[in-house]
Amino acid sequence: MNLKRRLIIANTLTVILPVLITVLTSLGYIFIVGKIANTEKSFSNTEKLATLTFQLIGNQNGLLRQNPSLVEDPTFHSQLKEQVTNMNGEVVILKEEKIVFSTMDLTKIDVVKLLDKQGKLLNEGLKINETMYNVQSVSLRDFGRGESIFFLVPAASEFFNLSSFLIFNGIVFLLSFLAINFMVSYHFSQRIILPLNNLQQAAARIALGNLNEEIVEEGDQEIRELCRDMELMRLKLKSSVHTQFKYEDNRKMLISSISHDLKTPVTSIKGYVEGILDGVANTPEKKERYLKTIYRKAQQVDTMIDDLLLYAKLDMNQIPFNLEMTDIWEFINDGLQESEPEMAQDNIQLQWQNQLSSNWKIPLDRERMMRVFMNILDNSRKYMDKEKGKIQVTLRETPTSIIIEIQDNGAGIPENELSQIFERFYRADTARSEIKGSGLGLAIAKHVVEGHGGRIWAISHKNEGTSVLISLPKGKKEGPLNRTTGKGGSFVYEEDFDR
Numbered sequence: 001m002n003l004k005r006r007l008i009i010a011n012t013l014t015v016i017l018p019v020l021i022t023v024l025t026s027l028g029y030i031f032i033v034g035k036i037a038n039t040e041k042s043f044s045n046t047e048k049l050a051t052l053t054f055q056l057i058g059n060q061n062g063l064l065r066q067n068p069s070l071v072e073d074p075t076f077h078s079q080l081k082e083q084v085t086n087m088n089g090e091v092v093i094l095k096e097e098k099i100v101f102s103t104m105d106l107t108k109i110d111v112v113k114l115l116d117k118q119g120k121l122l123n124e125g126l127k128i129n130e131t132m133y134n135v136q137s138v139s140l141r142d143f144g145r146g147e148s149i150f151f152l153v154p155a156a157s158e159f160f161n162l163s164s165f166l167i168f169n170g171i172v173f174l175l176s177f178l179a180i181n182f183m184v185s186y187h188f189s190q191r192i193i194l195p196l197n198n199l200q201q202a203a204a205r206i207a208l209g210n211l212n213e214e215i216v217e218e219g220d221q222e223i224r225e226l227c228r229d230m231e232l233m234r235l236k237l238k239s240s241v242h243t244q245f246k247y248e249d250n251r252k253m254l255i256s257s258i259s260h261d262l263k264t265p266v267t268s269i270k271g272y273v274e275g276i277l278d279g280v281a282n283t284p285e286k287k288e289r290y291l292k293t294i295y296r297k298a299q300q301v302d303t304m305i306d307d308l309l310l311y312a313k314l315d316m317n318q319i320p321f322n323l324e325m326t327d328i329w330e331f332i333n334d335g336l337q338e339s340e341p342e343m344a345q346d347n348i349q350l351q352w353q354n355q356l357s358s359n360w361k362i363p364l365d366r367e368r369m370m371r372v373f374m375n376i377l378d379n380s381r382k383y384m385d386k387e388k389g390k391i392q393v394t395l396r397e398t399p400t401s402i403i404i405e406i407q408d409n410g411a412g413i414p415e416n417e418l419s420q421i422f423e424r425f426y427r428a429d430t431a432r433s434e435i436k437g438s439g440l441g442l443a444i445a446k447h448v449v450e451g452h453g454g455r456i457w458a459i460s461h462k463n464e465g466t467s468v469l470i471s472l473p474k475g476k477k478e479g480p481l482n483r484t485t486g487k488g489g490s491f492v493y494e495e496d497f498d499r
Helices: 003-037 039-058 068-072 074-085 108-117 162-207 221-277 284-315 328-345 366-382 415-420 441-451
Strands: 090-095 098-102 125-128 131-139 147-154 324-327 348-354 358-364 389-397 401-408 455-460 466-473 476-480 491-493
Touching: 003 162, 039 074, 039 131, 039 147, 068 074, 068 147, 074 090, 074 147, 090 108, 108 125, 108 131, 108 147, 162 221, 221 284, 324 328, 328 348, 328 358, 328 366, 328 389, 328 401, 358 466, 366 389, 366 401, 366 441, 366 466, 415 455, 441 455
Parallel strands: 348 389, 348 491
Antiparallel strands: 090 098, 090 147, 125 131, 131 147, 324 358, 358 476, 389 401, 401 466, 455 466
């Protein structure tokens, strides 16, 4: 239930229920008190009295209308007495203040009271001899006579009167109104105030840094939505804090890794410079060899710094990609031809298989994607542990993407380390100093591939090598495939190669 509907229902119940309770209680009051006060009999007697009055003067055939002098007839008096006795009532006939006939003892004061009631409505109460009567008067002045007839029937008990009835109803309404308000307020607090208090406590815990306690959805629709948003905020804050801690750990690891990776070449440079300064390189040939070694180590440091700066910029998305439509077959072929001499020098054979059914042009940043391709080839070369190495590059397609697979027959990567090789400074080989490089190659590759909307992952073939796969979104088909065989060294194009 939403909050607006609950407020409408609460306000409606606050008004309707007290009124309904008051009406039902009033009916019960009338029934019970009526039984106690014998009001039913009083009403019946009053009704009989009205009938008698009608018979006397109520129509043209009324007795007194036809013969007003009957008011002095003792027989008529006896008949009236008999009829009012059946009503437990009394009859009094007055002429001015003189009693003509009466079935009850009256004082002068009582006579004055009766005359005061003359012409007034029935049920106007009159107390005589400690008894309350309803009085009905009949005047004969319109018939040329001065007499007046007064009929008196006992009234209902004073316990049942309009004032007490109204007071009772007022008290019932007030008490029921207060009770309903209390119940509605309590229910309202349970469904609204309590969830808001819980939400406030949750916000206070979050402010104090406690992000582990779940915020439960409770209350009405709007409050549940607020709880849901607060829970999403808590989860995002928790994730943000976790990421912050992770970045802090990465920063510490970064400093440690940079220090470790830079220490080896810098130490070598210092050693060779000291050798030159101390005169250890005492021949021109030896000095030249020392200087070349210093230059190579400086180049290694420079490459590491460049990779580090590039990774930092990629990690912060500060480098835009210059995408252009590129024939993927030609792109891979150019990279393989560039790598072939170095591979041949290390006795590694390149095998190249194109399984595409058509020529495809896809959007690439040629410079950065070529660096990715060359980094993967270079890693396969560095970690090759076979006398006759082999690297096979396969180009194939799926309904939505182009797949580039680079498989080698090198040392392979343990299964439990596959998910880590794309992290910065990670090497599957624990002997870090034995492998040249910054340790950022595959981390940079991951950023670049993902920046192209693609994905990169690795598959281990246990002791038979590793496959690195790159998936890139398809671009534009450019007609039938035009296969061209690569040339030079051990670079072999295999049209029908089976793995």
